[in-house]
Amino acid sequence: MTNRHRSGRNSGLGALVVTAAGLAGAALFYQAQTRNRVASRPPDSAPGRTARQLRFGRKAVVGRTVTIDRPRSDIYAYWRNFENLPTFMENVREISVDGDLTHWTITGPLGRDIHVETRIVTDDAPTQIAWQSTENSDIETQGKVHFHDAPGGRGTQVEAIIAYKPPMGELGRWVAKVFQAEPHLQGRRELKRLKMLLEAGEIATSANRKS
Amino acid sequence: MRALTWHGRHDVRVDTVPDPEIINPRDAILEVTSTAICGSDLHLYDGVIPGMMSGDILGHEFMGRVVDVGPKSTLKVGQRVVVPFTISCGACFFCQKQLYSACDNSNPVEKQDVTENLYGHAVSALFGYSHLTGGYPGGQAEYVRVPFSDIGPIVIPDGFDDDEVLFLSDILPTGWMAAENAGIEDGDTVAVWGCGPVGLFAIQAAKLMGAARVIAIDEFPARLDLARQMGADVIDFKQTHVLDALMDMSGGMGPDAVIDAVGMESHGFAPDTVMDNVKQRVGMGADSAHALREAIMAVRKGGRISIPGVYGGFLDKFPLGALMEKGVQVKSGQTHVQRYLDELLRRIGDGEIDTTFLISHRLPLEDAARGYENFRYNQNEWTKVILKPGTMSN
Numbered sequence: 288m289t290n291r292h293r294s295g296r297n298s299g300l301g302a303l304v305v306t307a308a309g310l311a312g313a314a315l316f317y318q319a320q321t322r323n324r325v326a327s328r329p330p331d332s333a334p335g336r337t338a339r340q341l342r343f344g345r346k347a348v349v350g351r352t353v354t355i356d357r358p359r360s361d362i363y364a365y366w367r368n369f370e371n372l373p374t375f376m377e378n379v380r381e382i383s384v385d386g387d388l389t390h391w392t393i394t395g396p397l398g399r400d401i402h403v404e405t406r407i408v409t410d411d412a413p414t415q416i417a418w419q420s421t422e423n424s425d426i427e428t429q430g431k432v433h434f435h436d437a438p439g440g441r442g443t444q445v446e447a448i449i450a451y452k453p454p455m456g457e458l459g460r461w462v463a464k465v466f467q468a469e470p471h472l473q474g475r476r477e478l479k480r481l482k483m484l485l486e487a488g489e490i491a492t493s494a495n496r497k498s
Numbered sequence: 499m500r501a502l503t504w505h506g507r508h509d510v511r512v513d514t515v516p517d518p519e520i521i522n523p524r525d526a527i528l529e530v531t532s533t534a535i536c537g538s539d540l541h542l543y544d545g546v547i548p549g550m551m552s553g554d555i556l557g558h559e560f561m562g563r564v565v566d567v568g569p570k571s572t573l574k575v576g577q578r579v580v581v582p583f584t585i586s587c588g589a590c591f592f593c594q595k596q597l598y599s600a601c602d603n604s605n606p607v608e609k610q611d612v613t614e615n616l617y618g619h620a621v622s623a624l625f626g627y628s629h630l631t632g633g634y635p636g637g638q639a640e641y642v643r644v645p646f647s648d649i650g651p652i653v654i655p656d657g658f659d660d661d662e663v664l665f666l667s668d669i670l671p672t673g674w675m676a677a678e679n680a681g682i683e684d685g686d687t688v689a690v691w692g693c694g695p696v697g698l699f700a701i702q703a704a705k706l707m708g709a710a711r712v713i714a715i716d717e718f719p720a721r722l723d724l725a726r727q728m729g730a731d732v733i734d735f736k737q738t739h740v741l742d743a744l745m746d747m748s749g750g751m752g753p754d755a756v757i758d759a760v761g762m763e764s765h766g767f768a769p770d771t772v773m774d775n776v777k778q779r780v781g782m783g784a785d786s787a788h789a790l791r792e793a794i795m796a797v798r799k800g801g802r803i804s805i806p807g808v809y810g811g812f813l814d815k816f817p818l819g820a821l822m823e824k825g826v827q828v829k830s831g832q833t834h835v836q837r838y839l840d841e842l843l844r845r846i847g848d849g850e851i852d853t854t855f856l857i858s859h860r861l862p863l864e865d866a867a868r869g870y871e872n873f874r875y876n877q878n879e880w881t882k883v884i885l886k887p888g889t890m891s892n
Contacts, residue, residue, distance in 0.1 A: 356591060441591060475614075476607045487587035487603040487646070488570065489522040491623065493634040495643055496519045 334446070348450045353478040356442035357485045359434045363413035365485065366432055375480035375490070378473070389418065401425045427452040447478060500887065501555045501639030502866040507545030510556065510867050518635065518643035523570035526647035528562035528579065532660040533637045535559075535866070535873050535883045536583075536668060537694045538761075538808050542628065543870050547810070549612065549628040557885075558583035558625040559667040560637025561660060564647075572648040579651035581644055582835030583668040585623040585634060588649035592622075599832035604646065605632045624832070638866060640887045652839040661854050661884065662846055665695070670853060671838040673699025673759075676806035677707055679829035680755035684708040689744055689753040689796060690730070691789040693721035695882050696806055697759035698856050701728045704757075706850060713747055715740055715789075718878040724856055744796045752798035760789040761807025794820050805830035856882045863887040 334350065355362055365371055369389050373379045380400070381392040391403040403424040409417035409431070417431040428451035435444040483490045503513045518527055536559050541547045561580040564573045573579065586593050587603035601622035605613075609632050610620030623645075626636015635642065644651060654663050673696045682688060688709045690697050693716035704712050705728070714725035715733045722732040733743050744753055790805065794817045797803055803826055821828070845851045858881045861869050869883040 354591065356589065356594075476610075479602075479607045479610065482590075483587075483603045483607070486589040487524075488589075489524060491587075491604050491606045491632070491645065492521055493606055493609070493623070493632050494521055495635050496516055497521060 334448075348448065349474045350446065350448035351474040351478050352444055352446040353475075353482050354437050354441055354444050355482045355485050359436055359443045360413040362443050362445060362481075362485060363416070363434050365481075367410070367412070367416060375484055376477045377480075388421070403428060405430075445478060445481070447474065449474065499640040500863060501635070502557060502863065502885075503552075504542060504550055504554045504556055505552050508543060508871075510543060510870050512864050512866055513553075515553075515555065515639075517641050520566055520568045521643065522645060523568045524646050524648055525568040526564050526571045526573045526644045526651070527566040528560075528581070528637075528642050528644055529565045530560050530562040530637050530639060530642055530887050531578075532562075532664045533557050533560035533639075533863075533885050533887070534664060534667075534669075535638075535869050535885065537696065538627070539870070540874050541808065543874060547628045547630075549630040549633075551629060551633070554626070554628075554633070555635040555639050556626045557636030557638030557642075558627055559664065559669065560625075560642060561654070561664050561667065562637075562642070565641070567647065570648065573651060573653070578654045580654060580663050580666045580839075581625070581637065581642075581651045582666075582671075582839070583625055583627075584650075584832060584835050585625065585632065585645055586649055586836060587646055588836075593649070596834055596837045598622075598834040598836045600834075609633055622832075638863065638885060640863070650836060652843060654843075658846070661857060661860075663843065663853070664884065665699070665853050666835075666839055666842055666846075668833065668835065669695040670699050670842055670851070671835045672696050672806050672833040673701075674703045674838055674842060675831075675833045676700040676757050676759060676804050677703035677709075679802075679804035679806070679831075680704065680757055681802045681827070681829075682707040682709050682755055685710045686754040687711045687713065687748045687751075688755045688757065689713045689715065689793070690725075690757045690759055691715045691793055692759035692761075692807065693718070693725045693732075694759065695856055697757070698724055698728060699851075700757050700759055700806065701725055701730045702851055704755075705729050706845075709755075711747075713744065713753065720878045721881060724881065727855060728852075740792055741796055748798070752796055752801065754798055755802040755804065756793040756797045757804045758790045758793050758807045761805075761809060791815065791817055794826065797824070797826055799824045799826075801826055803828045806833070857884055859883045861885055862889040864890075 369382045369384055372382050378394050379391055380394045383390045387407050389405045391405065393401040393403065403426060404421045405418040406421055407416065408419050409415055413434055415431060415433045419429040420427055428449065430447070430449040433446040437444045480490050499515060499517045500512055501515050502510055503515065504510055520527060539556055542550060542556060564575050564577045564579060567573050567575060584599040585604040586598040586601040590602040592600035592602060599622055604623035605620055609629055612630050614620040621631055623632030623634055625634050626638065652666065676696065677700050680688060682704055686709045688704045690700050690712060693714050697714065701712050701714055712730040713733060714722065714730040715735055716722050717734060717736045722734060725732050731747065733740055793803060805828065842851065846853055858879060859869065861883060863885045866885050869885060872880045873883050
C-alpha cells in the first residue's frame with residue numbers, strides 16, 4: 288500500500304515529466320523528418336521483394352538467395368530435373384513431369400493434398416527457370432529461380448522467388464496455412480537444404496535413429 | 499544404452515535411452531570411452547540456455563572407439579578417435595577457410611531459425627548443446643552418433659592415454675585459440691580472467707607463444723595454484739583491486755593482451771531476459787559482464803582482447819568508448835577445433851603441453867549427476883571431471 292500512496296502523491300509530477308519527454312520526442316522526430324529531406328528516391332540495387340513497401344497486385348511474394356559452392360551448370364541441372372525438388376522441398380511430396388507440364392503434389396494440413404500444375408515459361412540454361420500455374424491448379428502461383436556466378440569464385444548465388452494468390456474459401460485458408468504461416472521460413476529452409484545436399488552431400492539431421 | 503540426460507534446472511539423470519544408428523552416409527557411431535563435463539555444460543545445468551528439451555543427452559567433450567560407419571565415412575571400425583565439439587561439413591565457404599565453427603551446413607535447417615533471428619545469421623551445430631545449435635545428442639553416453647565423421651574426428655595413435663588427448667575435443671584448442679586471438683608477441687604481458695580449464699590452457703598457450711608474463715585472475719585458491727604451476731602470476735580478486743594490480747604489474751602500461759575466459763558463467767543467457775538480468779546485476783561483484791568490462795578497461799592502448807568465454811545475448815554498460823578511444827582489437831568466437839588438432843596432438847606427444855594436471859576427478863558415467871553438482875558447487879576442489887562409461891560405481 289505504501290507504494291500506491293507514494294505513486295499517487297507523485298503522479299502529478301510524473302505526468303508532467305512524461306508529457307515533457309513526449310513533447311521533446313515529438314520535436315526530435317519532426318526535426319528528423321524535415322531535415323535532409325529527399326524529394327524522390329530512384330530505385331536501388333536490392334531485389335524488389337526486400338522493399339519496405341511490397342505491393343505486387345494481389346499476389347504475395349516470398350524469396351531468398353543463398354550461395355552454393357558448386358558450378359552454375361550443376362545447380363541448374365539439378366533443379367531443372369524437377370523430380371529432384373522433393374529432396375529439399377519439405378512440403379512437396381511428389382513431382383511428376385509430362386512434357387512441359389509439371390504436376391506438384393504438396394502436403395497440406397489435415398492430410399489433405401494440394402495439387403498444382405505448372406508450365407515452364409522460361410528455361411534459359413544455366414541462368415534461370417521460370418514457371419507458372421495452369422488453370423488445373425488449386426492455387427494460382429508463379430515462380431522463378433536465378434543462378435548467378437558468385438564473385439570471387441565462391442560458386443553460385445541461387446535466388447528463388449515465388450508469387451502466389453490464395454483462392455477464396457475453405458481451401459484458401461488451408462493454403463494460407465501452408466504458405467503464409469511462415470513463408471519466409473519455408474523459403475529459406477528449402478534453399479538451405481539444397482545447399483546442404485549439393486555442398487555436403489547430405490542434409491543435416493540431429494535425429495539419433497531412423498524412425 | 500545409458501546416457502546423461504537433461505530434465506530441467508539442476509536435474510540431470512543417467513537414463514536408459516535407445517542406441518544411436520547411422521542416419522546419413524558420412525556418419526559414424528562411437529562407443530564412448532571417456533567424456534568430460536565442460537564449464538559450459540554448467541550453463542545447461544543451471545537452465546540458463548534456451549532451446550533445451552527434457553531428455554536431451556548432454557556432453558560435447560568425448561572420445562571413443564568406432565563401432566559402425568556410414569558408406570561415406572573415412573573412419574574404420576576399431577579406430578580410436580577424439581571428436582571436436584563443433585560439427586562441421588568441411589565443404590562450405592566457412593569450412594574451406596578453416597572457420598569450422600561457422601559451418602553453414604551442420605545445423606539442421608529447421609533449427610536455424612532462432613539464431614538467424616537472434617544473431618542475423620544461423621550458427622553452426624555443436625554436440626549436446628541445446629536445439630539452438632542443432633539438438634544433436636551429446637557424448638556423455640555409452641554411444642554417440644558422429645555426423646561428418648570424415649571431417650571432425652582425429653584418429654589417436656597407440657601410446658596415448660585417453661586422459662592425455664580427451665581435451666583435444668574442446669578446452670585445449672579453445673585455450674589455444676584464445677591465446678592466438680590475443681595476437682601475442684614476444685615480451686608481452688598477458689592477463690587471463692578465469693582459471694577454469696580454458697583459462698589454464700590459455701596460460702600454457704600464451705607462454706608457448708612468447709608471452710613474457712602471464713597474470714591469471716580468479717578467486718579459488720586451488721585454481722590459482724594450478725595457474726601458478728603453469729607459470730602464471732596470480733591475482734585473487736577477492737583480496738586485490740584487479741585494475742590497480744594489473745597497471746602496476748605491467749609497469750603502468752596495462753597488459754598488451756587480455757583474455758576473458760569467464761563468459762556468461764553465472765548469468766542468464768535467455769535472449770529476452772539477458773538485458774534485464776545484466777541491468778539488475780551490474781555492480782554485484784564478479785559477474786561475467788564485470789570480467790569483460792574490467793578486461794577492456796585494463797588492456798593497454800592499441801592492445802588486444804580475446805573472448806573465448808561464452809556469451810549469448812546482450813550486454814548493457816559496455817565500455818565501447820574505451821574500446822574505440824584506446825584503439826583496441828577484439829577477437830572472439832567458438833573454437834575452430836579441426837584447425838588445431840594435428841598441431842596440438844604433436845605438442846602433447848612432444849611433452850610441450852600438460853593436459854592432465856587439471857583433472858581432479860574421474861567418475862563412472864553412472865555418477866555423472868554427482869559430478870555436475872560438485873563441479874558447480876565445489877569449484878575450488880572440482881576443477882575438471884572425466885566420466886568413464888562402462889566402469890562401475892563404487
